[in-house]
Every structure is written in C-alpha cells, then in structure tokens.
Amino acid sequence: MVAGSGRFTSVLARELATPRAVLDVGAFTGSSRGMQTSAARYASALRTPPTPASSPSSSASNSPPPLSSNSTVRPTRTKRQELPKVPNTFPILVATVVLALSSWAGFTIYATNKEKLSSSIFKSVLAQVKASPQVQQLLGCNARMPVLKPEFWLAGAPHIRGSVNMMQGRVDLSFKITKPSGSNSNSSSSNPGSTGGAAVGTVYFTSIRAHKHAPFEILRFLVVNDTTGESVSLLDSQGFKSIDVESGDLL
Template sequence: MIGRLFPRTLLLGTRGYTTRTARRELPPVPNTFPLLAFAATAAVGSWGAFTVYATNKEKLSSSIFKSILAQVKSSASVHSLLSSTPVLKRELWLGGVPHVKGAVNMMQGRVDLSFKITTDKEDDQATVYFTSIRAHKHAPFEIIRFLVVSDKGSVSLLDQGLSTIDDEGDIV
C-alpha cells in the first residue's frame, strides 16, 4: 500500500531494504546545434565586418592616402577627364565611408592603393591606382604607378613630375 502511494519509498522486506522506483521515459533533449552554429557564424561575421571597417578607416586616415587624394583633386588633367571636381565615392555597405582597396605598409616599403572617385553630381566615375615601393630601409620611395582610369580614358599623374614620397608621407 505504501509502495503504491509513494513509489520511491524504502520498504522493509525479508532480506533487507529494497528500493522501488517509478520508470519514466527521459524528456527529449532539444537539438542546440542550429542555435550554436548560428551564434558562431554571427560572431565570426561581425568580427570580419569590424576588421574590414577598421582597416579601411586606417587606410583613409593615413598621410599617404591624404596626399594622394590632394594630388588627384588638384590635378587639372583629372578635372578635364571627369569634367568636374572629383570627390571620393561613398559606399552604402560601409555606412557612407569610401572604400580603399590595397595596403599601406610604410615600414616594409610598400604602398599599393586603389579607390573610386566620382564627380559632385555622380555622373562620371573613375578609379585611382597608386603603387610605390622602396628598395631598402634607407632608400626613398619610388612611385611606380599613379593612374586615374575612367570610361572616357586614363590619366597618368606621373607625368606631372611626381617621383617620391617623403618621410611624412607626402608626395613630392
């Protein structure tokens, strides 16, 4: 009688104590793999997006990029190619910040950048390519490529007498 009312009670039997337990099925365990996979993918994706954004902002704030942009904006041949004042093309996927491809590695002596420019009215668009290297630590930078390419044609800014980068990152 006690065993029916309380299935987990100890009953005194002839051979000692015996235990009765009610047999129940274990509850089903939910599958957490999809949630874990989504969380891991979101974490890696957000880390990657932050890395792209941060390195792009670093390139935008470098002195060599600012010098390149000043040379492009002041060039009469770029003005005639685009028929207006060039400005950086802003990208929506970066939150309205221009996208700069390539790398700025002044310590190892390599600068290789490309970015898009457009006009104020955004009817013309061009891409600026800039490459500069130095042979060794104490050698000056040598500008290899400084080119503005659009659908209408291309303009080489090396023809303007630009040849090197000084210690502050300015093109001279």
C-alpha cells in the same frame, strides 16, 4: 568415638567421589536409606552418557526447506517516465559562430580602412587627384573636384583597398572616386570626349623603395574611368618621382 566418626566421614567422601563405590555406600551407612537413594541417583547420573551434538548435516536435513524467492520477493512496479526531449542546439551554435566571425571580420576591415584613410600618403594622393584638371575632365565633373565614392556597407565611408606599410617600404592603394552631385549638366559640352554617364573612376597608386635608407620610388599613379576605360597618368603629367617619408607629400 570422635576419631572413628571422622575416619568414617573421610572414607565416605572418598568413596562418593569414585563412581564404582556408589553401591557400597550402604555397607558404611548400615540401613541409611536416604543416603543410599541419593548416591544411587548420583551414580545413575554419572553413568548416563552425554547426548551427542547434532551434526550440521542432520540439522540441515531436519530444517524445513527455504521458501522460493518468487514467494518471498514481491515484484515492484515502477512507473517509467519518458525523458524530456533535448532541443537541437546545433543551428543556434552555427549561427552564433557565423555571427561572431562576421562581426570580427567586419570590425577588422573597418579598422584597417579607417587607418588607411587617416594616413598622410593617402591624403596627399587624394589632394593631387582632386586638384588635377585632367581627372575632372575624365569624369565629367564640369570643373568641380571629384569626391570619394561612399560605400553603404561601411556606413557611408569610402573603401580603400591595398596597404600602407612605410616600415617595409611598400605603398599600394586603390580607391573609387566620383563626380559630385549636380555636375551632370553641360558635362558633355565641356568634355566632348566623355559621356554624360561617366561618373565613377578608380585611382591606382603604387610606390616602393629598394631598402631602408633608399628613397621611395613612385611606380604608378593612374586614374581610370570605369565606364569608358579611359585613363590619365598623373605620374607623367605631374612629374612625381618620390614620397617624403616624414610628411607623406609627393615629390
């Protein structure tokens, strides 16, 4: 009996696994209604074909149309602020450059002029000019030594033109002299050939040397009255020929 029931159970399980044998389950169960009903439900579930997956095209066609961008994106209003006006700095830049160049040029002129004033050759030339009676008579100094003419743009210092270059063997100077203050009286009587207003003169001095070991040769030593045009050559009257390189004295 037990062997018969076990065989029946194995056959029933095999038939239930096969969809074709679902309707024959009642033959083995006799009048078992409950098992037939469940087997029929299982067979109908197996026979029901799977629902086909919806294609992208159908889902896209069934989906509602997207809303337009005008209805979704609301325009934003931005307040435009005017840019600040940039000031024109070109005139300030030009003025700064001009001021810098003027300062540099003024300092250069002042420094080189100061260097020439302190040179030994200039001091020797000026000493000979002041001590010359001919120069005093030319300017109407009334037996008083002439002085250097001050320049206001050099803060009262005289302006020495030219160059003093002992290494290259060239000395070329020119500067202004004038009669001292208080020497206008009796200038015409003491110097009949000069005018009372002749107060400014220009001194020219030039000396060169041919090579490094050669002595300096004085080419020009002249004083000219700027008003009358009269001149005095100290080279001829004093007989200067050369310059002492070490001391700067005129020989």
